Amino acid sequence: MGILLLIIWLIQDLLYLIVFPGLVVAMVLVILLIYLERKIAAKVQMRYGPLYVSRKVGGALQSVSDLLRFSFQEFILPIGSDSIAFLMAPGFMFAFAMMPLIFIPVGPYYSYLFPSTLTILFSVALITITPIYAIIVGWASDNKFSFIGSLREAFLVISYEIPLLLSVIAMVIVYRTLNYIPAVAFQETHLPGIILNPIAALVFIIVAIRSTGRFPFDITEADSELIMGLYTEYSALFFGIGMATPYIELYALSLIFSLLFLGGWWPVSIHATGLLAGLFLPGIIVIIKAFIVMMVLVFLRAVYPRYRVDQAVRSGWERIIYLGIIAVIISILEVIII
């Protein structure tokens, strides 16, 4: 009996990791998001955007065809590169970008491979690992532009990780838990996090833009200076993985944002039961919220040029970090008052 339960538990976890909200849903959302990003930019820029692949549905299959093209393209290994690091780093990047999803519950009854009450801590900690591999990508390429790109990534990671942690700490102080499910429950009984601490939400959004390389912080891939930044020497599927990784990161960060600030699966109650209301509906709501956040973030491409690296680093140390500290202070005051 115990063995059967264990097997069911494992299957459940596998489904959770691979299908929903894990790999499959993430990839579908990313493909959809890349298409929508191009369409949004095209709308603002008075043009059509992707259209000719599957014209009847408005070019929706463009991203799929791009993925196919990346898959069948010739892969080129530069002679001077550190080939092992060059080949492995994108894979690790992708894997570590996916890993926070293990700890992000999209509903109250989702169990985990590693049951824990510290899910917020784990997911945020895992998010900060991906940039290390980004730096390795630039180093292994043996290209000056990639190398400059990875140096920029290193500078920016250091200056923006602390604000990220500060904004999460601010919310943890308010919710008095390091677990997502009680945090969402707290928002259900009180107010959504974005109203409780708007400064923390702002800091989190800015850091999300920064760490996924959206405009105006598209600094490591600045094409007019660094060609393709880190991925200058990459081709074929490895390039595709490199392209997709920031979007996966964006997905994870948007999920965290919708859980911490947008009330998670609110308006569905945390006490709801049954297959629909307890299992599927919360997940769908969380993902829709996260997708809206992602769309807002990709819309910025159409509005902003990019900052210079020193300006971004300076604003990280001189502005965003203070905003983060203010967010923590607000939370402490709230806790004292309430």
Place this chain on the structure above:
Amino acid sequence: MNLNEKVYDISEAGSIEPEGDRTIALQIGPSHPGSGHMRIKTRMDGDIITKVDADIGFVHRTSEWLSERRQFIKAIPIVERIMLPDTVHANLAYVLALEKILNIEPPPRAQYLRSLAAEINRITSHLYGIGIFGIFLGSSTVYMWAFGDREPFIDLMEMLTGARITNSYIVPGGVRWEMPKGFKEKAESTLQYMENRFNDYNDIWAKNPVVEARTVNVGVVDRNRAISLGVVGPNLRASGVDYDTRKASPYAAYKDIDFEVPKMNHGDSYDRLLIRIEEIKQSIRIIRQILKDMPEGKIIADSIYSQLNPVMKKVFEQEQRVMFPAFFNQMRPAAAESIARVEAGRGEIFFYLKTNGDKYPYRFRWVTPSFRNLAYFSDVAVGYRLADLPAIYGSIDYFPPEADR
């Protein structure tokens, strides 16, 4: 320097660093999204540029050589194709130099039509520059908008001349086509549209905090430095020099037109960005005046018109299309020399033409504005960051094919 022993190192900036040198060489271009058709050899100390050598000539098309071996009339398409965003100005500058040798004075209406075409062309040229600057700073929206908004003006030129970019509109003695019916209304609505758009351009581009951060105090050239580097056009005026060839030595109809020459004070990339928008506003003002004040009359000088045969005169009366007399084929101007200066969108075009009584020009020298703006790379960009290089490059509106000629 002993020239006989000179060895050209192709990758001078990429050669081995001297010992103890902590700079690295970075070759931007010739196949780089931010270089254009050129190679910018830089040396970097960390993120700071210590040396820039702009290696141009990748799209050198020998326009002087070709023009010296062809009849005078055939140089018109050649000079146009060198400066594709600025075709009318190149055409006009060459024809002005040629007219001085041939002693032809075009009639007033032709002068006005020349100015009209030139100002429409200036707007498209500035929009081109704004768009390229946009993509250099990463704003694809401004890139698309500016290129999209070029379209109505190119459409106007198409209506006027029958071609979109390479108009070949101006010939010695006048212009080739009369203004078609309905042109005034179309031009007026296009100008109004452009005026409406300035608010949006300001909001998303010129006054965007990110653009301000990227361009303010970047690539500063003060007045004296701009004069000594000999930069031209909007870049010169952004540095506070009050110089415009249209005012300094008026050509075409600019003597009779009331307009201002916008001027900025700081001479940084942000001023060079704003001055182009201001110049578009002035061009709109000039076009309105031209359309209002355009005199009636012939569009070709009488000395040319009288050489047309009866068939050609009939065509002129029916279609208002100027045909060429056989004289255009067999021009043999007497030995003389002349110069012409024209304020093109990017700056001053200079022509020096020398004839010796032969049917080909004896010496055909022209200098394009981008070639004179080259100094921006080697002198101005030093000391700024790598990311400032696109901000400087974009702001000077440098067009490599134009510099290479």
Place this chain on the structure above:
Amino acid sequence: MKDKEKRKLRGDVEGNARALATGFKYLVEPNRMTLDYPVESMKLAPNYRGFFTVDDKKCIGCSMCEMVCPPEAITMIPRVVSPTGETLPVQEGASQEAGAKPAKKTKRPVVNWGRCIYCYFCFDICPVDAFVRSNVHDLAYYNDADYRPSYEGYLKLPEDPVKKSKKVVPRPDMKRGIKYEPAP
């Protein structure tokens, strides 16, 4: 920073808000300026400079167009005018019966489309106005040889390659610069 104030830069909050609002305005109310080319195509103005040909009856074979052509795209080829007034290749004209009126030698222009730059100088130099214009411009050939038609091939104006598409005309528009309306 002092310098910055002097320039009347917008504050960060106002600048960002206005930029985002402008972007959003265009997102919800798109002004599309693109021409969806092969589906729609432009009906060009009558004075558009496209492919052209020569009126065989009008041409007098004076070679002025060849002389003025800037890219040297026009070549004069030898032709003979038969007694009936038709222009024939030299060999056919020569094979006429003896005793008939001798065919008149003449020349005709042929354009190498690979070199032509559509400046229409040949049009304007022609003393008898023999050239015929069309506004077909979007045509490309598969082979290098196709760019150099024979004289008979040159006499036929090429067909519009996007004849079946929806024809539109550009109209100036206050909102989007150019609006494409169905051609009348």
Place this chain on the structure above:
Amino acid sequence: MIINNEDIIKTAKINEDEKKGIIDVFVTDVNSLKNVALSLSKMGFDHCLSVTCVDYRSRMSVIWHVSSYSNDEYKGHVVQLRIDVDTSKLVPDPKYRAPMIEVPSLVEVWKSAEFHERETHEMFGVNFQGHPDLRQILLPEDFYGKWPMRKDFTFNKSGIKYEFE
């Protein structure tokens, strides 16, 4: 008279053509070229529009076109500073097709002449003595020594034009 500086009048022939807009300053002595240029620069002709060269086969004339940005009076005028070099007595160098001629560089006077002098150097084989960085600018490196803008430059023209029928 626009040019009223006595030093220039003494050392150079001045011909002012109002209609064509050129003030021709013809310097006969190579050694006084720099002084004339300095005097012009002091007068207010502060930038160089173009440097070029005209090849008359027996002689070559190097021309600096200069004008003014700062002086309102001179803005509309272009000074053509000209010097002739006799090429008939120059011995051909085996390395180059035609011998290089030598004139002093005026980059010290007008910094804006730098790129123009480089271009004239590679096109006409003019050795501007004192130029800080006299390299090629437009032509490919292997073209050095052929001076393509001179009148005696020739090349193989085959394959330029298609033959019909």
